[in-house]
Amino acid sequence: MSDLIKKVDQAWLQPSERFIKRRAMRAAFMKAILFGCASLSVLVTLGILYVLLSESWAFFREISILEFLTDTQWTPLFEDAHFGILPLLSATLTVTGVALSFALPAGLILAIYLSEFASNSIRETVKPFLELLEGVPTVVYGYFALLFVTPLLQQLMPNLAGFNLLAPGLVIGIMILPYTTSVSEDAMRAVPNQLREGAYALGFNRMQTAVRVVVPAALSGITAAFVLGMSRAIGETMVVAIAGGQNPNLTFNPTEGAAAIPAYIVQVSMGDLPHDSMGYKTIFAAGLTLFLITLAFNIIGQLLKRRFREVY
Amino acid sequence: MNPTLTHPHEHKHEANGSEPRNFADETYEAAMKAATAVRAEVQDLSFYYGDMQALKGINLKLKDRCVTALIGASGCGKSTLLRCFNRMHDLYPGSRYEGSIVLQPDGKNLVHPKTDPLWVRLNVGMVFQKPNPFPKSIYENVASGLKIRGITQKGLLDHQVEKALKNAALWEEVKERLHKPALSLSGGQQQRLCIARALAVEPSILLLDEPTSALDPIATARIEELIRSLEGVMTVLMVTHNMQQARRISDFTAYMHMGELVEFGATEPLFTAPNEQQTADYIQGRFG
Numbered sequence: 114m115s116d117l118i119k120k121v122d123q124a125w126l127q128p129s130e131r132f133i134k135r136r137a138m139r140a141a142f143m144k145a146i147l148f149g150c151a152s153l154s155v156l157v158t159l160g161i162l163y164v165l166l167s168e169s170w171a172f173f174r175e176i177s178i179l180e181f182l183t184d185t186q187w188t189p190l191f192e193d194a195h196f197g198i199l200p201l202l203s204a205t206l207t208v209t210g211v212a213l214s215f216a217l218p219a220g221l222i223l224a225i226y227l228s229e230f231a232s233n234s235i236r237e238t239v240k241p242f243l244e245l246l247e248g249v250p251t252v253v254y255g256y257f258a259l260l261f262v263t264p265l266l267q268q269l270m271p272n273l274a275g276f277n278l279l280a281p282g283l284v285i286g287i288m289i290l291p292y293t294t295s296v297s298e299d300a301m302r303a304v305p306n307q308l309r310e311g312a313y314a315l316g317f318n319r320m321q322t323a324v325r326v327v328v329p330a331a332l333s334g335i336t337a338a339f340v341l342g343m344s345r346a347i348g349e350t351m352v353v354a355i356a357g358g359q360n361p362n363l364t365f366n367p368t369e370g371a372a373a374i375p376a377y378i379v380q381v382s383m384g385d386l387p388h389d390s391m392g393y394k395t396i397f398a399a400g401l402t403l404f405l406i407t408l409a410f411n412i413i414g415q416l417l418k419r420r421f422r423e424v425y
Numbered sequence: 426m427n428p429t430l431t432h433p434h435e436h437k438h439e440a441n442g443s444e445p446r447n448f449a450d451e452t453y454e455a456a457m458k459a460a461t462a463v464r465a466e467v468q469d470l471s472f473y474y475g476d477m478q479a480l481k482g483i484n485l486k487l488k489d490r491c492v493t494a495l496i497g498a499s500g501c502g503k504s505t506l507l508r509c510f511n512r513m514h515d516l517y518p519g520s521r522y523e524g525s526i527v528l529q530p531d532g533k534n535l536v537h538p539k540t541d542p543l544w545v546r547l548n549v550g551m552v553f554q555k556p557n558p559f560p561k562s563i564y565e566n567v568a569s570g571l572k573i574r575g576i577t578q579k580g581l582l583d584h585q586v587e588k589a590l591k592n593a594a595l596w597e598e599v600k601e602r603l604h605k606p607a608l609s610l611s612g613g614q615q616q617r618l619c620i621a622r623a624l625a626v627e628p629s630i631l632l633l634d635e636p637t638s639a640l641d642p643i644a645t646a647r648i649e650e651l652i653r654s655l656e657g658v659m660t661v662l663m664v665t666h667n668m669q670q671a672r673r674i675s676d677f678t679a680y681m682h683m684g685e686l687v688e689f690g691a692t693e694p695l696f697t698a699p700n701e702q703q704t705a706d707y708i709q710g711r712f713g
Contacts, residue, residue, distance in 0.1 A: 307557040314511055314551035314632075315570040315622065318543055325569070330560045 165404060168397035175391070181398065187361035187372075189395045190381070196395065198402055200361035204278060204371035205406070208353055211282025211367050212289060212346040217339060219286070220293035221328075224335075227294070228301040229323040243291040251288070255355030258284040263356065276358030276370030284356070285346050293342040300334020301327050340414025344407045350375035374403045463529050464489040464660040465510070465630060470524035470536065472502075472509055479505045481684045482524070487630065489529075492652060492661040494675035494692070496668055498707070502684040503664045507632050510535060510662060511549040512542035528629060547574065550623035551632040555639045556615035558607035558622070563599050566607045566618055570626040585625050592658075593621035594651045613644025617651065624659070631655070633663040637670065649674050668708060672696050680704045 173181070176196045184197025223243075227236050262280040267273045304327050312322040328335065358370025359380050372380065378396050386393045465487040472480035480502050487493050495503040505514075512535065514520035522536035528548070535545050550570075558566050567586040576582060586603075590596040595617040599610070607618055616636060623631055633652070637645040653674050655661055665671050671678050672692060679689040680703075688695060688704045699705045 305557070307553055307555055308559065310513065310516070311553060311557040311559070311619070312569075313516060314513065314546055314553075315626070316543060316547035316573055321573060326559050332560075 162404070165397055165401045168394060169401045171389075172391075172394035172398040175394075176398075185363050187377070190392050194391070196398075198374075198399065200363040201372060201374045201377050201399060202402070202406075203363050203365055204353070204357065204361075204373040205347060205375075205403075207278045207365050207367050207371070208282045208285060208349075208357065208373055209343060209346045211279055212285040212349075213339070213343060215283055215286030216289050216293055216342055216346075220290050220297060220339070220342070221335070223290070223294045224297040224301060225323050225328065228298045229319060229327060240295070243294060246287065247291045249288075251349065251351035252355070254284050254288055255281075255351045258352055258356035270368060273368050274358070274370045276356065277368050278353075278357055278371060278373075279367040281352045281356040282367060284352050285349050288349065288352070289342040289345050292345065293338045296338035296341065297331065297335040300331035300338065303334065304330045336414060340410055343410055343414075347407055347410070348375060348403060350379055354379045374399050378403075462489040463487065465529060465535075466525075466527045467506075468525045468527065470506070470509065470522070470526060472505055472514070472523070473521040474514075475519040479684055480509070483686045485679055485686060485689055487660055487662060488677060489660055490657050491676040492656055492663060492674055493677040493679065494671035495662065495664045495679050495681060496666070496671050496707075497681035497687075499666065501681040503681050504634055505684075506681070507551075507634055507662060507664050510545075510630060510632055511551050512536065512540075512545045513551070515542045547626075548628055549630045549632060550626065550628035552616070552619050552623050552634065552636050554635045556612055556619050558610070558615050558618050560606070560608060562604045563607050563610070563618060564603040567621050567625050570622060574626060586621075589621040589625035590618075592624050592651075592655070593617045594647065594654070595621055611644070613640050613647060616640060616644070616648060620648075620651065628659075630660045630662060633661060635664050635666060638666065645670075668696075680707060682707070 181196055181198055183199070184195050185199055186195035186197050187200045188195045227239060231239065258280040259276075262284055263273070263275065263277065266277075266280060273279065308326055308330055309322055312326040317325065353373040354376040357373055357376055359372050359376065360370060361377070362369060362371035364371055378399055381392055382396055386396075463486045467483050467485040467487075470480055470483040471478060483506060485493075495506060497503050508514055509522060510526060514522075522538075525537065526535040527533070528535055534540060535549070559569060561569070564586055567589050568582050571582055571585055576585075587596065587600075590599065595614060598614060599605075599618075607615065610618060616639075620633075620636070636652075637648050640648065649670060652661060652663065656676065663671075663675065675692045677690065678692045678695045680687045680695070680699075680701075682703060688699055688701045690700075695704065696708060699708060
């Protein structure tokens with residue numbers, strides 16, 4: 114018995130050359146698999162970018178970038194074709210602006226409430242409901258905007274068009290609310306308790322502690338939450354396609370209807386589009402524009418994050 | 426048990442005599458005289474976390490403008506006692522106080538259920554174990570307590586911030602970069618900033634909860650020097666697990682064990698000739 118223990122001990126204390134080699138090989142193998150998984154997401158992104166760029170290239174060989182960016186009309190399928198992205202862009206930005214002007218204050222207030230004021234039982238009740246909002250199919254949100262929110266708003270604003278940007282904007286705001294709330298709440302809850310105690314010890318009340326200490330401390334996380342929410346709002350398709358209208362319309366007035374970029378893409382790709390036709394190519398030019406805007410916002414978000422971290 | 430008060434500052438008179446005192450409105454003599462006055466009186470104070478009794482009938486007098494140290498083994502209740510003074514326990518559910526901490530000269534009981542904890546914290550400052558500056562500029566950190574008290578006049582804010590930073594021995598190091606982030610300071614500087622933040626509002630009592638336990642020896646020495654310079658200026662109650670530190674910088678020491686106050690008296694006699702065997706054992710390192 115004791116001999117056995119001795120043997121085992123020795124084997125363990127002085128592992129053989131082969132054992133070490135096998136272990137290193139196994140580690141290298143695992144590392145390769147993990148790296149493969151990680152690079153998959155990068156490869157998919159690169160693939161999407163490649164398709165977008167190559168197809169848009171075909172588009173921009175016929176239409177100059179200057180025309181694309183400055184023409185105020187978007188009528189690619191008409192006899193008199195115009196290829197100005199501005200009308201689609203204005204609608205997208207308007208919807209995003211409306212969504213954010215609802216989701217930003219509401220999300221921040223909710224997050225402050227959940228993280229700093231709500232008791233555990235309230236928090237555990239409210240959070241599942243918020244997460245439920247996230248699970249609603251976007252098509253349902255679209256019809257909710259068109260058939261419920263728009264008529265409701267029309268009672269307040271009689272001259273609101275049946276298709277408008279206000280209703281989808283608000284509904285998208287509701288849609289991204291759970292996401293922005295939960296990410297910013299996480300950021301606030303991650304603020305160390307000693308910081309709160311420091312504030313209370315100075316005589317801060319709960320509200321002052323939340324607004325003057327916790328929110329600034331969690332600002333990078335909160336910024337990230339809203340930039341990511343914004344990216345989702347910009348790319349959101351079904352709601353604007355259903356409730357926002359299908360007419361390209363250069364306007365920043367949310368009470369008018371206008372086609373946003375994703376709405377246009379859905380509309381055009383649902384019909385019969387011959388491969389390599391001009392209409393087909395516009396999808397990719399519009400898609401690339403959307404991609405670049407989202408990318409720009411993400412970069413801005415990262416810069417903001419870094420700036421806030423430096424200042425505070 | 427009841428120490429006769431021989432001038433607690435006497436032995437420091439020479440060491441501090443040449444140092445400029447920023448609380449200039451108080452002459453040193455007046456401070457000396459005031460030292461025998463009681464600033465706060467703890468009477469039969471018991472504290473409970475739920476069903477667990479953490480403090481058992483504590484009686485203690487904090488002398489005005491003196492440094493009182495709380496020593497004892499981990500878990501003896503010294504931090505719990507300290508946190509009763511600014512009702513920090515109220516932030517967490519299930520805490521209950523019995524007895525009283527009477528603040529003089531107001532005569533207000535700090536732990537009475539009808540006493541607003543916010544009022545208490547406006548009058549009692551605290552510095553924590555780990556430096557916890559707010560993620561704002563150095564200036565904003567020191568000014569934050571003043572702003573919460575409704576002071577917005579820039580001149581007054583500037584004046585108090587400078588005074589507090591000078592009293593916290595940090596002014597010379599930060600005067601050129603008051604608007605830089607507080608988190609860019611070193612750990613020791615951050616802790617002095619937290620002391621300045623607490624001093625800026627001129628509290629009745631300053632609580633220090635092991636203020637040097639997260640710092641290196643050099644930073645610790647600076648903080649100790651700073652606390653010593655507060656003697657005769659501010660009533661300080663300090664928790665420390667370092668007996669040498671208590672001996673170096675306090676006028677009075679309270680030794681606690683298992684939620685009870687074992688011995689309380691002037692620091693030197695307590696260390697050289699304790700009345701209680703338990704105190705002697707702890708001080709000599711036989712346990713704890």
